Amino acid sequence: MSRMPEKRTTREPDARYARPDASMSLLTSVMDNTLDDGYAEAARRRGEYGTSRMPSAGRGRLVLAAGLALAAVVITVAGVQSHKAAPTLAKERQELVDRINTAGSSADRLQRDIERLRSRVATAQQQALRSTGEDVRLQELGVLSGTLAASGPGVKLVVDDAADAGGTEGGTDPREAGGFGNSGRVRDHDLQLVVNSLWESGAEAVSVNGQRLTALSAIRAAGDAILVDNRPLVPPYTVLAIGDGKQLAAGFRDSVGGRYLKLLQDNYGIRANISAQGNVDVPAATGVTLRYASPDGAGTGGATP
Amino acid sequence: MIAVLGLVIGVVVGLVVQPEVPDAVVPYLPIAVVAALDAVFGGLRAMLDGIFDDKVFVVSFLSNVVVAALIVFLGDQLGVGSQLSTGVVVVLGIRIFSNAAAIRRHVFRA
Numbered sequence: 001m002s003r004m005p006e007k008r009t010t011r012e013p014d015a016r017y018a019r020p021d022a023s024m025s026l027l028t029s030v031m032d033n034t035l036d037d038g039y040a041e042a043a044r045r046r047g048e049y050g051t052s053r054m055p056s057a058g059r060g061r062l063v064l065a066a067g068l069a070l071a072a073v074v075i076t077v078a079g080v081q082s083h084k085a086a087p088t089l090a091k092e093r094q095e096l097v098d099r100i101n102t103a104g105s106s107a108d109r110l111q112r113d114i115e116r117l118r119s120r121v122a123t124a125q126q127q128a129l130r131s132t133g134e135d136v137r138l139q140e141l142g143v144l145s146g147t148l149a150a151s152g153p154g155v156k157l158v159v160d161d162a163a164d165a166g167g168t169e170g171g172t173d174p175r176e177a178g179g180f181g182n183s184g185r186v187r188d189h190d191l192q193l194v195v196n197s198l199w200e201s202g203a204e205a206v207s208v209n210g211q212r213l214t215a216l217s218a219i220r221a222a223g224d225a226i227l228v229d230n231r232p233l234v235p236p237y238t239v240l241a242i243g244d245g246k247q248l249a250a251g252f253r254d255s256v257g258g259r260y261l262k263l264l265q266d267n268y269g270i271r272a273n274i275s276a277q278g279n280v281d282v283p284a285a286t287g288v289t290l291r292y293a294s295p296d297g298a299g300t301g302g303a304t305p
Numbered sequence: 306m307i308a309v310l311g312l313v314i315g316v317v318v319g320l321v322v323q324p325e326v327p328d329a330v331v332p333y334l335p336i337a338v339v340a341a342l343d344a345v346f347g348g349l350r351a352m353l354d355g356i357f358d359d360k361v362f363v364v365s366f367l368s369n370v371v372v373a374a375l376i377v378f379l380g381d382q383l384g385v386g387s388q389l390s391t392g393v394v395v396v397l398g399i400r401i402f403s404n405a406a407a408i409r410r411h412v413f414r415a
Contacts, residue, residue, distance in 0.1 A: 072315025
C-alpha cells in the first residue's frame, strides 16, 4: 500500500537483485496496485499532484456527482432486487417442502393401506384354513420363507468395519485390496459366510439391518456398499437371527463363519459381537412374489415364494 | 456537497424507479455492486491522496463494471461462471479492503 505511485511505476526489474517473490508477481500486484493508476497519471498530467482534492470546476463536479449517482443506483437496484427476490425464493422453497410433505404423507397412507390389506388377507387366509388345520403349517412356512414377520428368542450379531478402515482405493486381491480397498472393511463375502453359518447353526429367521433374508435373498456388493436384496446397507451390520439363543450363539462360534469372523477380528480388527437375546423381532421380507404353486394333492406341495 | 447530492439522487432514483432488471443481467448485479464499491472507495482514497480526477473516477467505474461483467459472462459461457465471479469478487474485495485501510489511515492517522 505504497502511497507513492510513481515509485511503483518506475520500478525496473534489476538483474542483480532478483525479487524473492518474483514468481508471485500477480499476487503482489493485486495486493499493491489497489488504486487505479489513472488517478496518478491524470494528476501528473495536470501538474497538481497531491493537491487536487476535489474537482473545482462546475463540469468536474457534475461528472463526479453523476458517477456517484450511477454507483448509488447500481447498489440500490441490487439491494432492491435481492429484497424483491427473497420472498419469491422463500415461497418456492416452501412450495417444494409442502409438496415433499404431501407426497410423504400420501406414501405413508398407502403404506398403511398395504399393511391393513395384508393383515386382512392373512386373517382371511387363516380363517379359511383353520377348518383343515392348515393354518399352523402356513404360519410355519411363512416364518421359514420370510413372508411373515417373526419374533422370538435368538441372537444379535453386530459386525462393523475396523476402527481405522477408511480408504477405498484398491487393487485386485479381494482381501488385501479389493473393491472394498481397505482390508479392515467388512465385505459382502464375509457377511454371506456369517449368515450361512447362522442358518447352519439352526437359525429359523435371519435379518440383516432390518432386511429379512429369504431363500432367494442375495448379499452382494456394489462399489463400496454391501447390498441385501439390492438395498444398500450402512455399517454397522446388525444380524438378527431367531433360534435357541444360547445354543445358536454357541453353535455359531464353532461354525465355519464363527471361526472366520474370529480370524477377521484377530487379523484385521473387524469388530464383531454376538449376544443371545430373549426376544428379537425380524420383519417380513418385502417384495416376495409367488412364482410357483402346485395343488396340494400329495401333502408335500404348497407355495414357495 | 454536490457529491453527496449525487449519492442521494442515485439512491432515490433506484428506490423510486425500481427498474425491472432483465433476468439475463441479474447474475451480474452482485459483480456490478462490488465493482461500484471498488470505484467509490478508490475515488475516495484518491481524493484523500490529493490526486482525484473526476473523469478517471467515472471511466474507471464504468470500465470496472464492464470488465467484471465480461469476465463473468465469459466464465458462464465456459461453464466456470461461479469460479470466475469468485475470482472477481476476491480481487475487487482485496482492493476495497486496502483502499478502505488507506482511507482509514488518512482519516484517523492510525
